[in-house]
Amino acid sequence: MLWIKNVTVIDPAQDLSGLRDVLVQEGKISAIGENFQVRDVQTILGIEQIEKVKQIEGTGKYLFPGLIDVHVHLREPGQENKEDIRSGSRAAVRGGFTSILAMANTAPVIDQRALAEFVRLQGQRAGMARVYPVAAVTKGFKGQELVEMMDIRAGGAVGFSDDGKGIQNAEMMRLALEYAKMTGCPIISHCEDSDLAGSGSMRRGEVSARLGLRGIPASAESVMVARDVLLAGETGGKIHIAHVSTKQSVEIIRTAKAMGIDVTCEVNPHHLLFTDQDVTLTGTSLKVNPPLPSEEDQDALLQGLADGTIDMLATDHAPHTWEEKAKPFAEAPFGINALETVLAAVWQNLATGGKLTSEQVVKLWSVNPARRFGLAGGTLQTGAAADMVLFDSEYRETVTADSLESKAQNTPFLGKELKGFPIMTWVGGRLVMENRKIIPQK
Ligand code: DOR
Ligand code: ZN
16 A cells, blocks of 8 residues: 655646655555645545555656557567567566557568567566557568458457568558458558658658768658558548648648547657758767658647647557667668657656646656557546656666667767656556665565
């Protein structure tokens, strides 16, 4: 049993933002109220001895629903040298995430029920964040044959995606949207026309020209966003657009929503925090796909967040080894390691920078993803699972290779000090992280 006192609770699902006391019993939120006294707590929890209740002073801190990240690469099975489900789910709770969706671009690709079950079970064995598999749309990511969606859904998948690769064949995407309706799950689309993208390694523009790097035009993303929302409209299927990064994509999604199409989308914080102007030939930690946007695109992304066109934040946590990221820019793999630094970076630069409110940040990372993917959590309502984060907006930490639970260090914040971190994380009422350290589970 737990009593968190005098903490600023932010729970957008119940429009709550204010000082409260929170009680937890048997892994669930049992009450939220103002200024509880010992007698209240005894009555609500039905106990005599108040010593049985762990009391936490929350003054000056925030309590959020555990954050939900719908876009994480955990690399297991197959590339456990970069990350595995244990290290990735430890990194998640250290970053304030109590539920994560694991993408299917592993080796082998998650395209069968047994593989989805493996991911889910490895998540349970790790005992940290809740790990939900996202299964492939096409067998082996080949773009030619759909997976057995109903069967894989029964194995625990909550979405389908060939993320890492765009589905090039429009008829394949149309069929996927049609079949996915039976499962109730969205298709998550990594929108990238591979012919337009070519072998580019950053956004095409003045900076790519100056650096002598092949560029990826914004249209490589936006043409596929247009295609996929039209197909979702025609089939009545659910589409979720991953990592939106261009102005045109935001405009197309805004129009599609106005047309009544069942579309949601996410933006990755790195697309809000950096632009193509930040790219340097040696800074491969900023090599990411889709590539960092122009300033104009970034403004459109912020506008899309402000008016509700963009539904959620998601990290696209993409761990890679040091050796690979040490290659020349054009040869290094795409991806940013994000789970453990992203909340601080967003809080410090966007929430306290006035670009997003703290309520928006929590909403975009809790209730919105929970609703879209039909997940438990995302709120601290009475009776909900006690997935919670105690957040200290003043806590400062320097990001070092040793401090990270992730196996990889490909973050642009390595060696830098950030401010604003989770200091306690609970999953189903179990304390899994305290004072920035993982609590091993029995
Ligand atoms: O930057 C990225 N890294 N974008 C993707 O779409 C895939 C990901 C990865 O798997 O490394
Ligand atoms: Zn992707």
